[in-house]
Amino acid sequence: MIEARSLTKTYGAKTAVDQVSFTVRPGLVTGFLGPNGAGKSTTMRMIVGLDRPTAGSVTVNGKAYRESHAPLHEVGVLLDAKAIHSGRSAYSHLLALGATHGIGATRVREVIEMTGLESVAKKRVGGFSLGMGQRLGIAAAMLGDPGTLILDEPVNGLDPEGVVWVRELVRYLAAEGRTVLLSSHLMSEMALTADHIIVLGKGRVLADAPVAEMVSASTVSSVRAVSPQAAEIARLLVSPDVTITSVDAQTLEIVGLTSAAVGEAAASAGIVLHELTPLKGSLEDAYMNLTADAVEYRTGAFDPSTTPMNQEASR
Amino acid sequence: MTATTPAVHHSAQHASNVRLSTVGILRSEWIKLRSLRSTVWAYAVILVLQIAIGLLVISVTVGRDGLPSGTSLTDIPGLGILGVTAGVLFAQLVVSVLGVLVISGEYSTGQIRSSFAAVPKRLPVLWAKAVVFFVVTYVVSFIGILISYLVTAPILAGAGVSSNLFSSEVIVPLLGAALYLALIGVLAMGIGAILRSTAGGIAAALGLLLVVPVIFQLIPADWSASIVDWLPGSVGRAIYDASAVFDWWQALLIMLGWIVIAFGTAAVLMRRRDA
8 A cells, every 4th residue: 555645846946746645555556647757757766765755755554665674575666677787697686685685595586587587697787678677677576575566667678478477467466465556658558457547747646546437537438330321320310419520421420329329210210330339438548638738748749659559448 | 588477476484584684784785796797806906906016016125126225125114014005005096996886886877776775764775885895895905915915025034024924013004904995995985975976986086095185285384284194095004004193093083084974974965865
């Protein structure tokens, strides 16, 4: 359980995290979403005491992280893949880290095996790829068998196999009753992994809700109908509660009616339907709607981080 | 690397035994120190320098090339440890660089965030690092100094200058010289902890040893000369070599004063700053 109360961090005149309050519960995977510069990483660093809050407080299991008698057992943290001396081998890094808590070579070998690093464990970290660095960071986070995991962009740089592995790992850990907080820029990945989402924008909490609830609250469900007699269907369905958009000569998008209602209306008028599809909003749509005003570094109209493939992602 | 279904091994033994401890933090720093190539190389260089410079200086002196004409070898006080003290002047530079690297390397690579995440109170990391570095540097330095004495003593004996390792005129300076090297290394580590940068730390630590004394010597005033006496380099020499200004224990106290100032500053900053 992580509880943040009015957590604030300012760097000079710039406020990175602004009066943020939230609770991350055990047994769930909680996703931290937000544009670059929204304050996700800073918030994560404050949870484990690496950054000192300007105001407010954050506790892990009811007390400040620095008061823990076994910090590595309390929280396992992956902050960024570069939090490791490049001149040391993966094995030595984990051994030195574990030694602080009396964790020995047996457990070090366990986490190396678990993260698939056996073949490179004795090599110097400086030569690791981004993906291997991430695996080592996850191994370090798991070292103390922690009740809480904080993973900042864990799938960054991983191959597709690794992405699936991280997803299964965090879902498994949450199912065991652990608290899991992770951030990701991959919206489709987050939709598949997280149970609960906290959206940050410009250092504030924009939304804090279960994934399904967030999607339904922040997006509009619609129905797509394709018919050679699209114009006739549109006439049939007209009512003050219904919005009909004509996508092309044969395609309509209808908001305010279920697909069943549209189908029945067409059937009773004897109109042929070539397609009738309920369209659900995705987490990505919800996220875009929520953060539309809070994007710190905006690209042009086309945002390359959105991939059309993700549009239909739903849980 | 294969991605398989997450097999999370968590043995029951961990939950109960896993606990932050002083011994554990010391062991962690020992693992960190010995698992870097730069450390191993630096200590090897210290050993080689100490022995090679000792041999060189004693050979040249015994060969009379380094002596003013008309003086006899036996006229030179402390000749028995001349080889040792000459080597220390060079070894101190390597020790200082290593002292800075031990802490600045953690900042430059980001390792410090892993270290502080494991030990969120932070200062135990600094103390443990200093203790481990002091002990290891003392041991390595003393081994180098001892070897350099042992290989130069026969050369001197051949020239009629005999000394006894276990006499206080010999063993005390040898132990003191190793103590000086370990302390100057720890001071450099304190400077590195304040500046958090390898380049800045090395410049400051070597500057304090080599440049600052020269600057004060250039100022023609009594107070300026006294300041030079109090700087770590000359104070440190007084720990193991006869000094006109301080007794060895006074020199040791002043040296410890420098270390307390450096580490006091470093500790305050380390607690305050974001990692």
